[in-house]
Amino acid sequence: MAAPVMAIVGTPNVGKSTLFNRIVGQRLAIVEDRPGITRDRIYASTEWRSRSFRVIDTGGLELGQVDAIATRIRAQVELAIDEAEVIVFVVDGVVGLTSADEEIANLLRRSGKPVIVAVNKLDRAERNALAYDFYGLGFDKTIGISAEHALGIGDLLDAVFDYFPPASTDLDQIDEDAIKVAVIGRPNVGKSSLINAILGEDRVLVSEVAGTTRDAIDTAFTMDETRFVLIDTAGMRKRGKVYEATEKYSVLRALRAIERCDVAVLVIDADSGIIEQDKRVVGYALDAGKAIVVAVNKWDAIEKNGKTAQEFEKMIRSHFPFLSWAPIVFVSAKTRQRVRRVLEIAAEAAENHAQRIATSTVNTIVQEAVAMVPPPTDKGKRLKILYATQVAVKPPTFAIFVNRAEMMHFSYERYLENKLRESFGFLGTPMRILIRERNSHERN
Template sequence: MAAPVMAIVGTPNVGKSTLFNRIIGQRMAIVENRPGITRDRIFASTEWRSRSFRVIDTGGLEVGQVDEITLRIRSQIELAIDEAQVIVFVVDGLNGVTSADEEIANLLRRSGKPVIVAVNKLDNVERGSLAYEFFGLGFEQTLGVSAEHALGIGDLLDAVFDFFPDESTDQEAIDEDAIKVAVIGRPNVGKSSLINALLGEDRVLVSDQAGTTRDAIDTSLTLDDAKFVLIDTAGMRKRGKVYEATEKYSVLRALRAIERSDVAVLIIDASSGIIEQDKRVVGYALDAGKAIIIAVNKWDAVEKNGKTAQEFEKMIRSHFPFLAWAPIVFISAKTGQRVRKVLEIAAEAAENHAQRIATSTINTIVQEAVAMVPPPTDKGKRLKILYATQVAVKPPTFAVFVNKADMMHFSYQRYLENKLRESFGFLGTPMRILIRERNSHERR
């Protein structure tokens, strides 16, 4: 089930990003530096009253401007409005109602979506009365808040929660026993062609024109008694093109498709190699904790020698060092070459993604790993691994309890992960390791 979406809109400098960070509980930079992954960050997942939802932070809308940047920001806001179940319209309580606020209010009314006005910067009781002026914008739900000081945020989220759709009536609910496979990648790499090859019929529109598929499409399939739901996502374009009128909603819809999946199949075009956008696309699936397969399509069009596949795989690994556990399969959606293999691997990856290991077995492996390579020391003190246990699946998540969390070096944590993978496989699935001190206070 896709999580509901809340969008934050408003003019510049009213505190939208501060509110965004307050709601998600962390300070999130616009661009996240992480080895091998570079992508923009305008959204995050969080929860309220045990309900997960996605928050979109939009750029400040400069009313009256017609330059390229402003037009792109406006398109971004339209994207957010289109996808959101509820919109939080942030205004500056100290400045009063501006002409820009009134223009945005008109835009929001035309959307027909529920709107909550968050009158920000009301940092004390004396300023509370400043919120009354904003009822003149015409929205019944108008609340005073201070994003900086966390005042009124709970009331705001309660109001947002009331507009979320009932989980029991979600139309996107599908067969829980089926393996949900999202086919992802940049435009024109053959996503729809792969699904058609698997189905044996042209059920999904295929075109040589990049970006033909606009929405995520679900198709059911049974293979060797295993049930699958194939989700064909709209091709994700480079940032500069993502807000073109015919496809400006594609990225967010693809993200929601990834969210509903168990396994994401990244399609790479063998004829054009790997570009930065491929890293961006798979980064979304990795952040969501999904099992991942890399499928190199159009392999039939590549001139080969005895080492072509080996060299191509080496190149992929160098571009995706964070996906060393992801299987690679070379396919041709056009000829049907090895397309069945994609689902066979997806079934294995989905099983590993949901795999749960007994605590006693985990501790046996961890203690053997510690005996082979002792934990690091610092100023005469040694890190002690007390015990480990699995705390979640999808993806497999392990808590390792230690005497001093600050002494756990990332290289030793990676060593423990590798030992767990050697013992239990976990092909195709990411793994998360949480380091906890003896007092169960999570430090990392």
């Protein structure tokens, strides 16, 4: 299921980014002693009490400002609030309660989300009493912390944890064996139209139940006796939201859908081509090890000759060289051209994603590859491929044991991956190769 989300909000320079870095354990957010440094949302995953969750760092809110930057920050903060299960409202204990804090508190109250007030910069015992001023904001939980000195962080995370939804849902149990397909991509490429086109033909509707992503509807259905769950990542927000048209709009939604899917279908607009955000969105699916299918939508609107599809595919491959194994389908949600084919290929990709190969078979293929192209040598020493085995699925992961791991060049590793793909297909799924060094006495 999707990891729950915690959003950090507050006025500028109260220590939001310092708290973010403290919680995720990395220096991901820029921290400087001046306001306005963090302008866009920053995401990271972390874990508390054996539960993974996402943390969003947001820009400092200045509700009285009306310039372009302040408007964009507010848009990003509103989106973070909208997506979060729980909000941590960071205030400066040394400065004390301000009118700006009270304005933000009113905004957070209207969201209807649980809010925990984190009174920051209480790094000495004599400062603890400063937290009492903030009880007047009226929220249930107010906790004194020092993000810089890691004081009170455990108590804060315990309070956050209490607001997380249960770790399992009825949806996970009902559709455990169904192929979960997330339709991802930047705004306005036709994601919802594609889903509507898919659901409009040859379907036996099983159920429509609320998914674990807030306001999302996961649609379960059957096609040719294969059960699917479509995870929509678009079209579920109220019209008129200021952040609706921003580039960042689909990022968190895509992240949460990708976490729950088996196959991610990246929708590209044939008319507008490929932009950087397409690469960013599909990069999340690749990092998560998900099967991937590329659907080029609005194909009906393209003037074609005998080589149009071939040239378009060549262009896609040049933009996504890391997706050479991902199938490409040219579709039209408007005319329903080849929309059924998207699911047929997604089902094949899901099967390959979960495919397990016997160790003896893997070793045979690898040894044949080694015989055809021997491993490289370096200063008279040769890399020896000792044996190989598949150690995981979703995605297929292979461990190759060698005498000297440092001698494995990426090009030879890619060669072995290509040979495994030639033998077993693995259409639509990434593959991971782990190079492991065996015993030291076999190094020579």
